[in-house]
Amino acid sequence: MLEIAGLERSYGPRVALAGVSFTVQPGEIVGLLGANGAGKSTLLRTAAGLQPPDAGRVRVAGHDVWDSPLEARRALGYAAEEPAFHEELSAAEYLSFVSSVRALEPAAAEARVRALAGALDLGERLDDPVRGYSHGMRKKLSFVAAVLHRPAVLLCDEALEGFDAPSALAAKAELRTRAREGCAVLFSSHVTETVERLCDRVVMLRRGRVARELARAAWGAGAEEHSPLERAFLDMVTEGAAE
Amino acid sequence: MVPSGPAPGQSPCGTPAPILYNATRMHTTYPDQSAAFSALERRLAERRWRALDGRSRAVFAALTALLSGFFFWQARVPLDGWVRSHGTLGGAQWLAVAMAAWALVAGALAAWRQDALATRVPGSEWLALPVDPARVMRHLLGESRLPAFAVIPPALATLVAGAGLVPAWWLALLAAFFALAWIECTRLAAAAARAIAARRSRHAALPAPVRLLASARQAATAKKRRAPRWRAEGGWRALQRLDLTLTRTPGPAQPRMASALALVGVSLAMWFAAAEPLQRRALAFAAFLPAATALGAWAITRTCGDPAAAMRPLPLSLADTWRARFVTLAAVLGAALVANALLAAGLPLGARFGIVLTWSACGLAVAALGLQYGLTLHPRALAAENLYFGWLGVTLMASWMIPLLGWIVLAAGLVHSGVRLRRWWTSETA
Incomplete structure (x- = not known):
């Protein structure tokens, strides 16, 4: 479970977060919506331990991100809005390092990386240096690193931005699988259509405060996981694969 | 009426001619932008000044x-x-x-x-x-x-x-x-x-x-890298392996390690100089110290070169990041010291032990200073290098002015950087 309580953060005179509090339960995908500058990325970066808050607490699977950072980070996956990597390394080298640091079983980790990279159309570029990657490929790599260890809490900051349509579908399927296995997912996005179909609940931020929280039933989304257009596209991809 | 020649932007056969760059046209349409550039440069200067705190x-x-x-x-x-x-x-x-x-x-x-x-x-x-x-x-x-x-x-x-x-x-x-x-x-x-x-x-x-x-900033042709070996190992060991991979690959870490190793080579070569054994020892030490300095610069490059978005969410502690780099520094310096002691054939056995003991303390202190400033100033490699080389410069001058004062200055640097180490946990990386 992810617990955010009274989180405050300012950049000089500009207040980015002004006492944000909410929780994400295991198995729940919570969308984080807000205009530019509403505080979404600040909230996610602070929750991921990239920057300290001015006040408030973040608990990941029961561990405070700043008091017990290692325990919290073991349970955490974070897909960054602006991912950065060691440019000289290949994606496979970086992911094998992540697997080592997270003490994953090597053969299982390699198989999972191959499966995720294949689903995200990154499989053939795994051994290329990251320096030659496009923005979308970097986002995919960040996503793979975030979900590789099947985290208890997953933070996605505009995670699907820059993904091509088939990869976005595969990533959404992976997010739903993570949630079914008990992962608490906090998913920030500008694309309301994605949040509408993917998330169980939405937290809306305005000027660093929680302006509104809505459950899925409140916005009238059906049980369909895909929009009609997504469904048509998925059918086309499936037919293409069959041929 | 038949046109007498191709239209502008068309080749004689009628197809559009590719225009790569029209230097004449572009150069004649620029207004005077001096004021805009002056304002930009003034703001840059102000921002750089404000970026430095009072201390x-x-x-x-x-x-x-x-x-x-x-x-x-x-x-x-x-x-x-x-x-x-x-x-x-x-x-x-x-x-x-x-x-x-x-x-x-x-x-x-x-x-x-x-x-x-x-x-x-x-x-x-x-x-x-x-x-x-x-x-x-x-x-x-x-x-x-x-x-x-x-x-x-x-x-x-x-x-x-x-x-x-x-x-x-x-x-x-x-x-x-x-x-x-x-x-x-x-x-x-x-x-x-x-x-x-x-x-x-x-x-x-x-x-x-x-x-x-x-x-500028164009991606080099991506040449495939060898598939990695997937291993089960602890945090600091994985980080140490990552450092070695990055140092073997062309990038900012490689020239620093290469210069350190070259200086170690120069230090060893000094034992073959046509001089008295004590003079040879002084010459070897004179090359060994810059080698330790270059190793400290390598540690700065590696610690400051870790991208926050990729590394901070991982379960790596300050002890892991310090240990991964310090073990590498100690291994390189240790090998250099053993080789120096073995080559110091003209010196008695006690003096050779002395080389290992005193030089290792000095070399490790110099290299660890770079490591600790790199950790505490992450990701600002330039600021860390300025502080590191500045402190070593003051150490050197203190040594020249008053014997042994340099040691005190170096120890003070280690204490100062050591006290700052806890900043690593709350590094402002965003």
């Missing part, structure tokens, strides 16, 4: 005062002897040579900075603006001059060393000469660096400034 400004001021004082006395004593033996004119000539040397150092710094800017400049962003590329180059020249300003305080201290030894009007003339030489050396050196960088570009048909901007 950093005090540290830089103290370092500048110490360095200036050092160069004042380093110049004053020999100049006094020179004036006594060669007269006032000879003293003025001595100062002119010194000023020229400082201007050359400024030029070298500007060239180094220009070379870095040529690859890191946001080329496509500049090219997207209706700005004359030549004006962008002038702006980059100003940027490349920034590190050359560091030469001015010691150069002025050298000049002031002539006060009372050389007539004041000579000093005024030499100050004017230095100002002119500084401007010209930095301009020419930056131009040379820019020309070399432009020559590396593939777009030979374009004018040099456009060529430079067009090729």
Whole structure:
């Protein structure tokens, strides 16, 4: 479970977060919506331990991100809005390092990386240096690193931005699988259509405060996981694969 | 009516001709943008000044005062002897040579900075603006001059060393000469660096400034890397392996480790010099210390080079990141010390043990200083290097002024950087 309580953060005179509090339960995908500058990325970066808050607490699977950072980070996956990597390394080298640091079983980790990279159309570029990657490929790599260890809490900051349509579908399927296995997912996005179909609940931020929280039933989304257009596209991809 | 020739923008056969770059048209449509660039440069200067907190400004001021004082006395004593033996004119000539040397150092710094800017400049962003590329180059020249300003305080201290030894009007003339030489050396050196960088570009048909901007920040051809071996190992070991992989790969870490290893080689070669054993030991130690310094610079590059978004969410502790680098530093220095002790054939056994014990303390202290400043100033590699080299410079000067004072300064640096280490946990990386 992810617990955010009274989180405050300012950049000089500009207040980015002004006492944000909410929780994400295991198995729940919570969308984080807000205009530019509403505080979404600040909230996610602070929750991921990239920057300290001015006040408030973040608990990941029961561990405070700043008091017990290692325990919290073991349970955490974070897909960054602006991912950065060691440019000289290949994606496979970086992911094998992540697997080592997270003490994953090597053969299982390699198989999972191959499966995720294949689903995200990154499989053939795994051994290329990251320096030659496009923005979308970097986002995919960040996503793979975030979900590789099947985290208890997953933070996605505009995670699907820059993904091509088939990869976005595969990533959404992976997010739903993570949630079914008990992962608490906090998913920030500008694309309301994605949040509408993917998330169980939405937290809306305005000027660093929680302006509104809505459950899925409140916005009238059906049980369909895909929009009609997504469904048509998925059918086309499936037919293409069959041929 | 049949047209007598192809329409503008069309080849004689009627198909549109590719227009790569119309230099004439573009150059004639640029309005005067001096005011915009002046405002940009003023804001950049203000932002850089504000980026330094009060304590950093005090540290830089103290370092500048110490360095200036050092160069004042380093110049004053020999100049006094020179004036006594060669007269006032000879003293003025001595100062002119010194000023020229400082201007050359400024030029070298500007060239180094220009070379870095040529690859890191946001080329496509500049090219997207209706700005004359030549004006962008002038702006980059100003940027490349920034590190050359560091030469001015010691150069002025050298000049002031002539006060009372050389007539004041000579000093005024030499100050004017230095100002002119500084401007010209930095301009020419930056131009040379820019020309070399432009020559590396593939777009030979374009004018040099456009060529430079067009090729900046372009991704090199991606050559596949060997598939990694997936291992089960702890955090610090994985980080150490990552360091070694990055050091073997062309990138910022490689030249620092290569220079450290080359200096270790020089240190070992000193044992074959035609000199007394004690002189050979002094020469080997003189090369060993820069090797340790280069290792500290490598540690800064590696610690500051870890991207926050990729590394901070991982379960790596401060102890892991410190240990991964310190073990590598200790391994390289240890191997260098054992090799030195084995080659010190002319020295008694006790003296060889002494080499291992005393040199290892000194080498590890120097390298660990770089490591700790790198950790506490992550991701600001340049700031960490400035502080590291600045502190070592003060250590060196203290050693020359008062025997053993350098050790105290070095130990103080270790304590200072050690106290700062806890900042690593709350590093402001966003």
